[in-house]
Amino acid sequence: MPSLASLTAIIALLGLVAASPVDIQKRKTFTVSQVERKQFIKNGAAQTAKTFRKFGVKVPAHILAAAAAGPNGTVAAVPSDAYDSLYLSPVDVGGTTLHLDFDTGSADLWCFSSLQASAQLTGHDYYKADASKKVSGASWKISYGDGSGASGTVYADKVVVGGVTATSQAVEAATSVSTQFQQDRDTDGLLGLAFSSINTVKPTAAKTFFDNVKANLASPVFAVTLKYHAAGTYDFGFLDSTKYTGDITYTSVKTTNGFWEFTSTGYAVGSGSTTTASIDAIADTGTTLLYLPSAVVKAYYAKVTSAQNSNTYGGWVFPCSTTLPDFTLVIGGSKQVVPGKHINYAPVQTGSTTCYGGIQDNTGIGFSIFGDIFLKSKYVVHEMSSTPRIGFAQQ
Numbered sequence: 001m002p003s004l005a006s007l008t009a010i011i012a013l014l015g016l017v018a019a020s021p022v023d024i025q026k027r028k029t030f031t032v033s034q035v036e037r038k039q040f041i042k043n044g045a046a047q048t049a050k051t052f053r054k055f056g057v058k059v060p061a062h063i064l065a066a067a068a069a070g071p072n073g074t075v076a077a078v079p080s081d082a083y084d085s086l087y088l089s090p091v092d093v094g095g096t097t098l099h100l101d102f103d104t105g106s107a108d109l110w111c112f113s114s115l116q117a118s119a120q121l122t123g124h125d126y127y128k129a130d131a132s133k134k135v136s137g138a139s140w141k142i143s144y145g146d147g148s149g150a151s152g153t154v155y156a157d158k159v160v161v162g163g164v165t166a167t168s169q170a171v172e173a174a175t176s177v178s179t180q181f182q183q184d185r186d187t188d189g190l191l192g193l194a195f196s197s198i199n200t201v202k203p204t205a206a207k208t209f210f211d212n213v214k215a216n217l218a219s220p221v222f223a224v225t226l227k228y229h230a231a232g233t234y235d236f237g238f239l240d241s242t243k244y245t246g247d248i249t250y251t252s253v254k255t256t257n258g259f260w261e262f263t264s265t266g267y268a269v270g271s272g273s274t275t276t277a278s279i280d281a282i283a284d285t286g287t288t289l290l291y292l293p294s295a296v297v298k299a300y301y302a303k304v305t306s307a308q309n310s311n312t313y314g315g316w317v318f319p320c321s322t323t324l325p326d327f328t329l330v331i332g333g334s335k336q337v338v339p340g341k342h343i344n345y346a347p348v349q350t351g352s353t354t355c356y357g358g359i360q361d362n363t364g365i366g367f368s369i370f371g372d373i374f375l376k377s378k379y380v381v382h383e384m385s386s387t388p389r390i391g392f393a394q395q
């Protein structure tokens, strides 16, 4: 009885013999040559952890530990002025450190660049556009909710945030920026942290920094800790239990509009009872204030002495000396309290005793925006897993 090995050899030979010379000629041969994909800094343990999670297997502690030792990172978020109008973070863009406004409400990484008229660059750090890195035929143009905007061309360059590197990030170099950005000499650009589906690069949308690096992080998360009149942080790839108290309450995210969009189910003013409501909202670090439905805003300012919705100042104002009530929003069944102190944004004009409210109407926007006024007392986890979710805890 011939052995299995000899049977196998015979079958192999028969396969070769059976083919007539013609068949052999018809059989085209081809080679697939592997092309090195532009690799990002690898974190093998993170890839392994991802595989365990993919198959629903608890990630062993030693794998987690090794993954956490990978390129995770933390970067500061520093208020640009005394009113926390926006927060700036240092980012290495093609070898130059720029101070960018990390914006969870948009998905473009754009910056002031050497392509602009030099008069627009006064006071700025800017990206030195390297022609050898230009992305042929690509352009971008973005407009923000406050009417500001910018546009330009695209380069593929190295970007490093808190030690986390994207080796070939789409850097959207400005050729033109709006007046508001020209007047803001602190902001060198924005780093979008929303979903790449709303990136404005044409003809092909570009990926956000987080999308480019998330597979190499211990976990596909970033956590935002903005602070009241103080520097906070953006953490990439890990959660830091020293930055919050109590539990993190997670809620589902609707990604169809490209935002970190969720629903708040109610609100309360001061020590009052909770009113049930369905508030469609986005978390947006790039928006300064907290924009809510007019009925909710009216209920809040009904409890603020001498508050008025001013046509003169374009929103709700009150005496700067007012002691403001706290404001609570219910998310995922948990009560997220915004301290009254945070709801005094700034004097309407320098030296004025009339102050502009941190809570304003969302009329005309189409949804509510949980901007910095809300965020600066929270630890907010943005988890871009197969089912993205957002988590909130009290700082």
Ligand SMILES: CNCc1ccc(Oc2cccnc2)o1
Pocket: 086, 101, 103, 105, 106, 144, 145, 146, 148, 180, 181, 184, 187, 190, 286, 287
């Ligand atoms: C203040 N206008 C200029 C400016 C700084 C940052 C941004 O970007 C924004 C504005 C509104 C919403 N999201 C991002 O615009």
